Amino acid sequence: MSQLPDFPPVIPPDEEFRRRATAWRSDIPTEFGMPNRSLGRLEQLGAWLAACQSTVPPRPLTDVQLVVVGGTHGVARTHPEISALPETFSQDVLAAISQGRSPLLSAATAEGIRVSVRDADSSHPSGSIDYEDAMTSAELFEYMSRGIEIADDLADQGTQLVLLGDAGRGVTTVAAAIIGSICSIEPVKVVGRGSGISDEAWKTKTAVIRDAMYRVRDDKADASRILRRIGSPDFATLAGLLAQCSVRRTPVLFDGVGTTAAALCAQMMVPGAADWWIAASAGDEPAHVPALKALRKEPLLTSGIGTGQGLGAILAFPLLRHAVDALNFESHDTPMTSELD
Template sequence: MDDFGSLVERPDARLRRDSADRWQGLVRPAGGLGKAAELADWLAAVQGAVPLRPVTAPRVILFAADHGVAELDVSTRKAGTASVLARAAIDGTAPVNVIARRLGVPVDVIDMALDCDPADLPDEVTAYRVRRGSGRIDVEDALTREEAEQAFRTGMELADRHADSGTDLVVLGDLSVGGTTPAAVLIAALCGTDASVVTGRGSGIDDLAWMRKCAAIRDALRRARPVLGDQLALLGTVGGADFAAMTGFLLQAAVRKLPVVLDGVVSAACALVGQRIAFRAPDWWLAGHASGEPGQAKALDRVSLDPLLDHGIRVGGGVGALLALPLIQSAAALSAELPEEEPAAEPAEEEAEEAEEEVSAEA
């Protein structure tokens, strides 16, 4: 864990400035492209190139898991049914698949702790499973120390695989039941806030379920505070296999200079944990959208990331972040393909050129 602090570098600030200066010869008025130009400047620093390269090989990666805390009826979905969400994404019938097909982006589902028979899902989906469901974090650890480390290393391995295979941007999301509860616990613990500040409606719970969720988060917070200094222990105590894997993925992606777009509150919570491990890592990430979860807003503020979109998307599963992809790709294309203006000729140069043309005509 300690190695990440030295392994993660910052994107090239000089190239970011060069990209910003270059717009002066590309568009008028200055600053006319607004957020698109700022995104292109960030991408130039991340890619280490001006003009930057178009984003042509993005990928959606969804980590899937069930969380034992869902047994407390803190979700509108029945505990242990995240496999239904995973199956839809595998079969291509989930909202994220509809958008991904339109954009030509592949979608990967990674089973980290689904509460179902592994035979019910394809082998390539269940290959990395750590356990069947995570523990009920209000009364027990989500994972053992060994399971947390295994999940974390899985995330690292997947980041390396995609960096090596030519993926140039990852949209990172989750498929979970009960996942917003451990996300809120992690955010409250790391930000030093009360449960009520970070507890949202998740899948659309009513007031009674919200109060049950607050109580579960407060109970889990008491278990989280003694391990705040050990981020892997924190992920094992009140996180889950998907959280540990996503955190490992985010950190290794930063090491490999692979940009990542965060989706909702779960990925935001993992980003917050990742920042504690390597403070420069958030420079390699973007926040795709505002999900409306108070915990997400708190976490993104702490890691200094502003959501690209705010369209009220709350379905999770990578949808909101994927909707931001066309903006990112358009920003890259503008930088890569806009022709630079020829500098205007000085008056003296114009007169000399005219004289040369007259001499040539007389000859």
């Protein structure tokens, strides 16, 4: 077993406040046009946030931050044909976000979401997972610890909700290998087109994932070994961040097949961590939906967004905000007026 940082037991969201939120919602008079249970998923989300905050109604989400974790993967350098993206893609994306040139910033700004990036180590790609380990045990510990530090900083700043996204050339290959291994799915059923690769490149990508999965065929019950052997620094950072957010009682809205693969590992290493997470979207990668099912997560969006970088989380965030608004509806005591009257 690989050496891991120490994680305290995760305290789950407060079920008493989840029940109180449900009761609070049912007390809103039907004459205001929102009968009980009529808001569907929004009611569940509002109750979840109330449980996370231990307050009813939940506080409005005014301090929200998107963290994009990027990295470079050795397998994409060894087999450049498995990605149609340029070799410098990871660095380019993180630089564009940092310098305010990324298109996703306009969407984030419109929702009042702060954005930050973390380079897991794009200048030193991991090992090529089809024939060598991605990291040493010491490196796994280091990168997971970096994720823990990020989560602690966010919690200490009073961040109410963390949005989480991935970025990097080769992300879908690494994610497919991890998900296929943990979920026992054959390679051909988890490999996708990623950045839009050709048929020949798809065959190479399938072979790479097959070889990576074969290397960890006896390790599928040990997420730390899978992460160390066929993961990467950015996946380890994401796993540490996700787990520590749960320890610090900071809810997370996560997006991207890479982040989802890291979430699978984090939940296996830190049981109960997933109670603090919501899945933003299900992209078009074949591995994504099985991984979400393994996490027992129903995505808020099913629009096939495969951009990564947390874009799906930005687009899904308004649903959480409206879920809070529904529970902060002041109809319990104060009648509302309409311009139509």
